[in-house]
Amino acid sequence: MFLDDFDFALPESLIAQYPRPEREDARLLVLRRDDREIRSTAFRDLGAFFRPGDLLVLNDTRVIPARLLGEKESGGRIEVFLVRRLATDGEEWACLTKSSKSPRPGTRLRLGVAIEGTVLPGGEQPYRHIRFECSGDFTAALEREGQIPLPPYIRRDADASDRTRYQTVFARSDGAVAAPTAGLHFTERTLDELRGRGVEIHPLTLHVGLGTFLPVRVENVLEHRMHHEPYVVPTETAAAVNRAKEEGRRVFALGTTTTRALEHAVDGQGRLRAGEGSSDLFIYPGFRFRLVDALITNFHLPKSTLLMLVSAFADREFVLEAYRQAVREEYRFFSYGDCMLIL
Missing domain, CATH: 3.40.1780.10 (QueA-like)
Structure with missing residues (x-):
């Protein structure tokens, strides 16, 4: 077959x-x-x-609005796609990232107004493990800051209607x-x-x-x-x-x-x-x-x-x-x- x-x-x-x-x-x-x-x-x-x-x-x-846009502490742009939660007692996720240079463990990320992240050791390619932090509830912050992850064959950015x-x-x-x-x-x-x-x-x-x-x-x-x-x-x-x-x-x-x-x-x-x-x-x-x-x-x-x-x-x-x-x-x-x- x-x-x-x-x-x-x-x-x-x-x-x-x-x-x-x-x-x-x-x-x-x-x-x-x-x-x-x-x-x-x-x-x-x-x-x-x-x-x-x-x-x-x-x-x-x-x-979930799993697509986050932001920047690394160096100022470089980065896109983070949340794939799977890793821990039940915190906001550690397996993610895909897209940037000019792949972020190393310890790299700090600022993702929108309310969410920050730290790249952790571990994670099999192509995934990165990232711990997220925010003031208040993470789910609520993700709803505000994240974008709906449209499939790649939809060749446009998500808008409010999505x-x-x-x-x-x-x-x-x-x-x-x-x-x-x-x-x-x-x-x-x-x-x-x-x-x-x-x-x-x-x-x-x-x-x-x-x-x-x-x-x-x-x-x-x-x-x-x-x-x-x-x-x-x-x-x-x-x-x-x-x-x-x-x-x-x-x-x-x-x-x-x-x-x-x-x-x-x-x-x-x-x-x-x-x-x-x-x-x-x-x-x-x-x-x-x-x-x-x-x-x-x-x-x-x-x-x-x-x-x-x-x-x-x-x-x-x-x-x-x-x-x-x-x-x-x-x-x-x-x-x-x-x-x-x-x-």
Whole structure:
């Protein structure tokens, strides 16, 4: 299984640089695995594809404003990207940095008005360990000083609107550095409509990490290793999913991150385990899904692990055929792009 097996041609003009005016304005491409039908419709019609008793699991992670701009004590400019908290009793983080010269341990940083940092020893490349200090609450200071970390294929700086539009309306748990993008189309109206159709909706949390941006650097896909991402499955969600499976009802996963959390936390008897964990599950063609019956997802980058997951769920050739149709019909791609439902 080779990396080129997951490639497709995509005009750069189809990479969405801004969200549509309204969340629900997205287009929806529906794939039916049983008869291999591909159908174009609107996201506002999503509810028509649900049945009473279906269960939707969503990821309630919240993107933190992880990008800080400032200067080193020498006066040189530096950009700091918070990736992962290292200590529970302080603000020590694994970070990526960008500057003319890489900061050495002991280097002091001033990041905006209220935040300072010290580069610590340790940290495997390309990461630096940094201890942050501020007067008052660090989370509040980060909200004021930090920028939302838009993906690299969005070739502009984040603006004020991204603080809202690059978050789902159900985001609750701080910790992600990228949004679970399939959820960006949902509004409270969408959720209320689904509930009105008899659909159960339950959350879990998987904090999307930097690995979602990183390219696969091996030709043999089986040699790739995923980054760990922390997750939490609430007791109520586990019970609801297990009850739905026992009763033969469908489980819809909202996004690839939700899918990975569900399929990682399933036990040997096919039951979802409640609790906290860390997932490095790599899903590629040949994977046997235990819990997820239907998937809502955005369109993903060529040669990406996300495209591999979707290809495992719906058959690689079928997915690539759908992607070629989406290109012909000028769907919008990636984080701020349009949406796909696989049944």
